[in-house]
Amino acid sequence: MPSIQALTLTYDALNEEGTFSEGDTLTGKVTLALLKETTVESLFVKAKGDANTHWTTKSGDKTYTHREHKRYFKLKQFLIPVSSKDTVMPRGNHVYNFSFKIPSGSMPSSFKLGHCTIIYMLEVKLCRSWRMDRKEERELRFVSKSIPNLPSLMSPQTGSTKKSVGLFSKGHANMEVTIDRKAYAPGDTVAIVAKVNNSSSSDMTPKFRLHQDIVFRAQGSTKHVSNTILKVSDNCVTAQTQKTVRCSLKIPDVRLSIDNCELISVEYRLQAYLDISFAFDPEVIFQVVILPRDLVHGLQYGVGAGSYPAGAVGGPSNSDFPPAAVSMGPHHAEAFGGPSYSDFPPSAPSVGPYPVSPRSGSHRYPGVQSYSAPPPVYPGNPPVYAGPSGVHPAQPSGGYGYPAPQLASPYGSPFSSSSSVLHPPPTSHPPPSAPTFQPPPEIHPSPPPPFSVSPTAPTYNSLPSAPVMNTDFLSQSDEPPPAYTLLFPSSAPDNSDAK
Known part of the structure; x- marks a missing residue:
């Protein structure tokens, strides 16, 4: 009476086609049904992938055989390990689970044509002393997904x-x-x-x-x-x-x-x-x-998805301005977490579709005074003005959304209605950090000048060093110029009084 009733091997499919590829996990179970107590030497599962070519050619009366073999992987897992003493299995059904990780290297898809094959197999083998080995095999359908330049x-x-x-x-x-x-x-x-x-x-x-x-x-x-x-x-x-x-x-x-x-x-x-x-x-x-x-x-x-359109938030753009300034009107790129090209905090005003930035005066020469009217005021949008560069401390790292504290301006109140917007110096690249400007000690708070001063321009005294002449000698007039004797009277003594 035979002792083994059945030895079955099954595996779990990963998709509807039942295919496997590089890097997949192969799982399944082995069922061993015994009719009586049996002594087993070992029980293991093996997965392997091989390529074989074999054909013959004739030249005259001679026949030549061409054969070659290539192995891609071989995995083995013991369900009943080999030991110095055989394992005694009781009667009944014994179920074992197994799991293999298919290597992730490039391997070809399954192929069969005559004696030339690329085949992937799953095999279970039961070994007993003084008995024929019992084994079962299942062919795996392997589909390679290692495609270069896909x-x-x-x-x-x-x-x-x-x-x-x-x-x-x-x-x-x-x-x-x-x-x-x-x-x-x-x-x-x-x-x-x-x-x-x-x-x-x-x-x-x-x-x-x-x-x-x-x-x-x-x-x-x-x-x-x-x-x-x-x-x-x-x-x-x-x-x-x-x-x-x-x-x-x-x-x-x-x-x-x-x-x-x-x-x-x-x-x-x-x-x-x-x-x-x-x-x-x-x-x-x-x-x-x-x-x-x-x-x-x-x-x-x-x-069909394509790449980001030019100028979109998060995509590449050929513009010198932040992408959000073009798409969102007066808002700044800081609202989206992007870099800022301005030395002012995020609350700096915007004129037109672009924010006020160092690039707005890039066509001027450094140090030249620029005159600019304050931005228009719209209902529900009160005017907000920013102080000159260096008044506020440098922004913390990664904190574009943190408002900077408003400190006293060395040029007077920057919120006066007669003051104009102060522009940072023109630059072709965004500065790594906000520049720090220390006002000279001799300058005291005073009403702001009627024009804006560039933060990097040299400091001048508010009082002129020469006397102020009220008479304009260069103006056009029909009156003759004053006589020389009136401007510079003679120092000679008057002889009329001596007589």
Whole structure:
């Protein structure tokens, strides 16, 4: 009477197709049903991936065998470990869980053609002393997702050809072909647009074919297998005419492309050509890639999103101003946590669509006094003026939203109605921090001047160093200038009194 009733192996599927890829976790269970008490040496589960090529060739009376093997990984987990003494298992059903982590390196997809295979297996083996080993196997469907430059495969492809017709005709044929992308999945449709210019005396027919090329390698030898998957033709293009041909090719359920295996490679090419009688056919060839369906469809959804538009919050912009100033009107970029190009706190006023910043006076020379009227006052928006640079302490690191305390201005009250807005010095790059300006000790609070002073301009005394002349000698007048004797009386003694 046999002691083992059944040994079963099952694994958990990760998707509807039941496929696995690099980096996935493979889980399952092993069920051992015993009819009576049994002594077991070991019980383990093994997962492995291998590539094999094997074919023969003949040369005269001799036959040559070409064979090569490549192992990608082998994982092993003991459910009943090997020990110096066998394990006695009672009668009944014994269930064991297992878990494997598939390596994350690049490995090819599953493939089978004759004796050339890329196969991934899951195996459980029960070992007993003086008995035949009992094992069960399950084949895993592996789909490689290690694709280099994956987003670039969704870009359109364009090719052209121009060729003379031949000896029996005159003229030439010109064809320009465009396909929508390079990567496709089984079931997808290839959209083809071909512009044909038949400047010859012969008729020609546009045709399109999808080829499959398989290459096997072993011990320095190669074997090629080529198949035509499908073929489509269009209407004839008569002599001395032009035509735009639109065609669709539906990809059948074929093998996936393989380009990361040393022993087996699978490639596809799309051929667009003009069938001309008694002449060489001009053709345009495109390399296409067949990938898993979920991978291609995920790329299609991602292409529509695009990048950030220019000037959007968080996206790149070619403007010298903060992006939020353009899109939000009088608001500043500090409201969105972005950098500030101004030396003033975030409450600095804004004029027009752009904030008042050092760049507003970039067309002037440094140190030149600039006159500016205060910003307009709108209902619900009271006027707010900022003091000169250096009045407020430097902003804390990362604190664009913290209002700076209002300290006394050395030039008087900055909130006077007669004062003008003080602009920071022009600069081509934002300063690393707010500049610190120490007012001279001899300047005392006084009414502000009728014009604005640049913070970096040199300090001048408020009183002039020369006497003030009330008479304007440069003004235009019809009156003659005063006599010299009136301005400078003579110091000679008066002789009339002596007489």
